[in-house]
Amino acid sequence: MTDALQLVLEDTDGTQLETSCTRFAVIWQGRELWVQQVNGQLLIGVDVEEGDTEYANLLLRPMATNLVSLQLEMEPAEAGDDDHVHGPECDH
Numbered sequence: 001m002t003d004a005l006q007l008v009l010e011d012t013d014g015t016q017l018e019t020s021c022t023r024f025a026v027i028w029q030g031r032e033l034w035v036q037q038v039n040g041q042l043l044i045g046v047d048v049e050e051g052d053t054e055y056a057n058l059l060l061r062p063m064a065t066n067l068v069s070l071q072l073e074m075e076p077a078e079a080g081d082d083d084h085v086h087g088p089e090c091d092h
Helices: none
Strands: 005-010 016-021 023-028 031-038 041-046 054-064 067-076
Touching: 005 023, 005 031, 041 054
Parallel strands: none
Antiparallel strands: 005 016, 023 031, 031 041, 054 067
């Protein structure tokens, strides 16, 4: 099994370009949202930069049978927060 993603990019005029990659980012609300496939799961993460005073929460809500809403909310980072990255190995 490969972790490559097959992408279809579409311009406003409907022209499509197909490509593949191992991960890609979308710049949304000034943040890089990285999407990648790992072990058959689609992971979405937000890059955190040194000195950031906020961290991102991604909220996924069902909207219809085939649609979901993804919302980016920024939360203040508390003093003393560690640099823990959530992943399949942690219990969070």
